[in-house]
Amino acid sequence: MLICENLSFSIDGHKLLSNIDFKIKKEKDLLITGPSGIGKTTLLSILCGLQIPTEGSIRYNDISLYSLSENKIDEFRGKQLGIVFQSFNLINAFTIKQNLQIANTAEGSKDTDHLYDLLERVGLADKSHIKVSNLSIGEKQRVAVARAFIGQPKWIFCDEPTSSLDDKNTDIITNLIKEESLRHKASLILITHDKRVQSILNFNKILRLGEVL
Amino acid sequence: MILGVTIITLSVLVNQITKNTFTKNNPDLDVVVGAKGSPLQLVLSSIHHIDIPTGNISYKNAKKIMKHPAIKFGVPISLGDNFQNYRIVGTDKKFLKLYDAELEIGSMWEKPMQSVIGSNVANFTKLKIDKFFVGSHGLIDTGDIHSEQPYKVVGILKKTGTILDNLIITSLDSVWNLHSNQNDILKKSDSLEVTALLLKYKNKTSVFSFPRLINKNTSMQAASPNLEISKLFKLTGEAHKIINYLSIIIVSLSFAGILFTLLNNINERKYDLAILRTLGFTRERIFSIILIEGMTVSILGSFIGLILGGIVYKCIEFFSLLGRNIVTGQLNFIYEILTIWFVILIISFLTCLIPGIKVYKQNIRNTLLNS
Numbered sequence: 001m002l003i004c005e006n007l008s009f010s011i012d013g014h015k016l017l018s019n020i021d022f023k024i025k026k027e028k029d030l031l032i033t034g035p036s037g038i039g040k041t042t043l044l045s046i047l048c049g050l051q052i053p054t055e056g057s058i059r060y061n062d063i064s065l066y067s068l069s070e071n072k073i074d075e076f077r078g079k080q081l082g083i084v085f086q087s088f089n090l091i092n093a094f095t096i097k098q099n100l101q102i103a104n105t106a107e108g109s110k111d112t113d114h115l116y117d118l119l120e121r122v123g124l125a126d127k128s129h130i131k132v133s134n135l136s137i138g139e140k141q142r143v144a145v146a147r148a149f150i151g152q153p154k155w156i157f158c159d160e161p162t163s164s165l166d167d168k169n170t171d172i173i174t175n176l177i178k179e180e181s182l183r184h185k186a187s188l189i190l191i192t193h194d195k196r197v198q199s200i201l202n203f204n205k206i207l208r209l210g211e212v213l
Numbered sequence: 214m215i216l217g218v219t220i221i222t223l224s225v226l227v228n229q230i231t232k233n234t235f236t237k238n239n240p241d242l243d244v245v246v247g248a249k250g251s252p253l254q255l256v257l258s259s260i261h262h263i264d265i266p267t268g269n270i271s272y273k274n275a276k277k278i279m280k281h282p283a284i285k286f287g288v289p290i291s292l293g294d295n296f297q298n299y300r301i302v303g304t305d306k307k308f309l310k311l312y313d314a315e316l317e318i319g320s321m322w323e324k325p326m327q328s329v330i331g332s333n334v335a336n337f338t339k340l341k342i343d344k345f346f347v348g349s350h351g352l353i354d355t356g357d358i359h360s361e362q363p364y365k366v367v368g369i370l371k372k373t374g375t376i377l378d379n380l381i382i383t384s385l386d387s388v389w390n391l392h393s394n395q396n397d398i399l400k401k402s403d404s405l406e407v408t409a410l411l412l413k414y415k416n417k418t419s420v421f422s423f424p425r426l427i428n429k430n431t432s433m434q435a436a437s438p439n440l441e442i443s444k445l446f447k448l449t450g451e452a453h454k455i456i457n458y459l460s461i462i463i464v465s466l467s468f469a470g471i472l473f474t475l476l477n478n479i480n481e482r483k484y485d486l487a488i489l490r491t492l493g494f495t496r497e498r499i500f501s502i503i504l505i506e507g508m509t510v511s512i513l514g515s516f517i518g519l520i521l522g523g524i525v526y527k528c529i530e531f532f533s534l535l536g537r538n539i540v541t542g543q544l545n546f547i548y549e550i551l552t553i554w555f556v557i558l559i560i561s562f563l564t565c566l567i568p569g570i571k572v573y574k575q576n577i578r579n580t581l582l583n584s
Contacts, residue, residue: 045578050491050578051578071497074494074495074496075493075495077492083491085581087581089487089488089581093485103493106492108493
């Protein structure tokens with residue numbers, strides 16, 4: 001279970017997030033919505049251990065994330081979380097395969113057979129040798145999704161995964177995320193304004209930032 | 214890095230090996246008497262067998278000097294010929310005792326034109342016992358040979374690790390046979406000459422008085438081997454210092470190069486490094502990646518520098534006049550080179566820590582946002 005309690009975040013004296021509370025049970029999904037600039041990406045960063053909150057706590061089962069050392073947080077993120085960033089955060093100088101391999105190494109696995117399966121599922125097996133810088137946005141998005149599912153992540157975080165995609169690619173990516181989450185029995189925490197995504201994924205819970213809950 | 218370490222290695226090798234060679238080649242002699250001229254040239258030609266002699270001195274005078282009360286013993290030497298650039302030294306059997314030489318095979322010379330040869334001479338010229346060879350005029354092979362009177366090899370000496378290994382030793386009579394009138398030799402005439410006289414004092418109090426006596430009152434000169442060689446090293450030491458300063462500057466520049474390259478690299482790759490953190494790489498792991506990158510450049514660069522330094526040194530040794538007289542098998546300098554290498558690696562490590570710490574302190578969230 002993911003428990004977010006009384007979470008607040010201020011930057012330069014400005015309170016961006018205030019008293020956010022929610023719980024997500026295992027294999028349940030959460031949609032985070034709200035207007036631009038409201039702090040959705042910041043919240044996702046906090047949930048992933050990339051940004052220390054000003055107040056409050058994040059608990060994954062019995063682990064209090066921010067009571068861990070920075071290194072332990074990094075290790076926890078590598079092993080338990082899969083993240084699809086809005087800007088993909090892929091290493092452009094690397095090929096698709098190398099991007100997945102480095103994530104596999106970070107996760108601590110030496111076995112690379114499953115990487116090919118992942119690439120098959122996202123439809124990029126025949127392009128694995130191509131550098132990320134030479135890919136289209138849709139392809140980059142698919143690499144980012146494939147990378148998020150390396151290892152055995154229990155929590156998948158996606159930040160606007162379809163913001164720059166056309167309808168066809170939105171369908172492909174959204175379905176891919178849904179299928180892979182189910183395959184890994186992982187909870188999905190997704191930020192999006194995109195109604196097309198919301199119609200494909202049936203979220204158990206919706207967190208609307210900027211609204212009084 | 215490669216250039217700097219090459220120069221340092223070369224400088225250490227040249228300095229240490231030549232110093233050791235000069236030290237080992239002097240069999241604890243106190244003074245050399247020879248014809249007037251440069252005292253350093255006299256020492257180099259008669260003890261280290263590098264330079265050409267300053268001239269000859271009368272054998273009669275040499276005998277007188279050997280009987281001087283201040284002298285414990287003296288060994289006359291007569292130079293003039295070579296075989297395949299290995300010098301032929303006419304002398305008496307005391308010469309071999311100076312180097313504690315022992316025969317590997319064969320016997321000592323008993324007659325004129327018999328010779329014993331050093332171990333390097335035997336190895337490189339393939340001369341064997343009972344083989345004959347003809348000496349060439351001069352101290353380097355000019356092709357002008359004494360074909361009428363060949364030498365016979367009667368003994369081969371054990372390796373001594375000194376200049377003796379590179380010499381062909383024979384009696385004074387043999388050299389005189391080739392260069393003097395036969396009647397003079399038979400009568401041991403006053404006209405017979407030797408190149409130099411190697412002397413040992415009875416006690417050290419003669420260090421100042423004896424050379425002054427020779428230099429003031431005779432047409433000969435007396436030179437102290439230790440004094441002349443230390444003067445030589447004082448001169449070359451200055452050049453050695455300049456080379457060392459130069460190599461230190463080059464190595465320092467290479468450290469700065471490594472530092473700026475790494476800093477530039479991490480600046481260009483800070484986004485990629487932040488991505489690695491999001492994937493689960495810990496700060497320590499990324500820190501060690503940066504350190505390994507920098508140290509790989511340093512270790513490889515300095516190692517190649519060491520090898521190149523060694524190769525350049527060997528080339529110099531091969532082509533130089535001193536090269537043939539180098540005492541091989543010296544390992545003392547290895548410690549000095551390893552110490553220098555170790556110091557370079559420590560400084561490299563400290564240099565690499567700077568970008569490593571910068572990466573360690575990186576705020577991944579801000580880096581990803583700013584990119």
